[in-house]
Amino acid sequence: MAAPLCAQSVKAGIDAWQRADYPAAIAIWRPLAEGGDADAQFNLGQAYRLGRGVPLDLAAAKIWFERAARSGHLDAETTLGLLVFQNGDRAEGLKWLKQAADQGEPRALLVIGTALFNGDGVAQDRVLGYAYVSRSAAQGLAPAQDTLAQLDQLMPLADRQKGIALARSIPSGSPVAATAKRVRTAQAKPNISKPATAKPSVTKPAPPAAARPAPIADASGGWRIQLGAFSQRATAEALYQRLSGKPVLAGRGPYYVAAGSITRLQVGPFASKAAAASACVAVGGACFPVPGK
The missing domain is CATH 1.25.40 (Serine Threonine Protein Phosphatase 5, Tetratricopeptide repeat)
Incomplete structure (x- = not known):
């Protein structure tokens, strides 16, 4: 029995x-x-x-x-942090992500690193931010490697060298061994979006499907989703081209918002913050709702 x-x-x-x-x-x-x-x-x-x-x-x-x-639970700290951050509570999200980053979790390292670089919810420290991102990239996380390439274009060599030296004191790799007790899904793919924010993963159920958001009725409203921030507008345009075929973005267009030397990629409009957050779940990556200008 x-x-x-x-x-x-x-x-x-x-x-x-x-x-x-x-x-x-x-x-x-x-x-x-x-x-x-x-x-x-x-x-x-x-x-x-x-x-x-x-x-x-x-x-x-x-x-x-x-x-x-x-x-x-390390995966729970990371996934919770990403989920909360994405839904607009950055302080709470960064708290959990910092705990995970202190244990070497690569997605958390990337988000905390880009937050430090941009001074987004934390005191700005570009050198330390570079250290966190480089530690994440060294673990093979593709979005971190892309972000590191962006930072390499923005930071002078001397500061990058200081960041690399700092990175040696930052943990690398999860201390939690792989286990058959956790459901696995696709890895989060955070982009560098003032700074890179990331999407939660799962401890990880087998199929890599993203959560399905509630249908969005029309392409109108005062909200957008932000998908990344880049040193070159062409990179933002390329990302939009890769994502524009997603059904949740149908009927919506890109906004390339200049912020100093950075171009932020936003897509919209959406009828409400909840609709934008739901779209972020479907799109994945470093996505979070922002008010339209």
């Missing part, structure tokens, strides 16, 4: 998830999550974030991610 659900393991839930039996996975994880298992809490949060086996509910996802993060 099958073991009672409450007695089954997180791994059993992963096995069900990988068979696309999402309701069974949820039934296994929920009692474990309610009992304090951080991996089960993280996986349940991912299920709510992706809308698999349960209705898509970012508020519920945040609750479960936070429970896991308070237990020191």
Whole structure:
């Protein structure tokens, strides 16, 4: 006979998830999550974030991610930070991302690094920001490597050398070994967007699908989504060309907003901040809502 659900393991839930039996996975994880298992809490949060086996509910996802993060769950700290940051609470998002960055999580390193570089929610420190981004790039995170190339064009050699020296004191790589207890999804792909913000990942359910946002009725309103900030407008234009085919951006256009030597790529309009945030979930990457000018 099958073991009672409450007695089954997180791994059993992963096995069900990988068979696309999402309701069974949820039934296994929920009692474990309610009992304090951080991996089960993280996986349940991912299920709510992706809308698999349960209705898509970012508020519920945040609750479960936070429970896991308070237990020191590294993926939960990162995913929670990215989710909160993307939805406009930058101070709270940066708090969780800093905890993850201090443990060497590459996505968190990238976001904190670009925040430091741009002085976005933290005191500006371009050298330290360069150090964080370079540490992330050294772990093979492609968006960090792209961001580092951008910073190389913006910073003098002497400052870059100071940043590289500082990077040696920053942890590299997650201290948490790969585990079969966490659902895996596609890696977040943060762009450098005043600074690079990133999108949450999952501890990581197998299929790499993004959460499906609620339909957006029309292309009007006072909100946009910001997808990146670049030293060259051509780079912003190239990113828009890569993303413009996404259904959620249909009928909306790019805005290239100059900010000193930086060009910010924004797309809109959207009817509300909630609609813009929902679009960010679908687009992924370093996306967050901004008011239209």
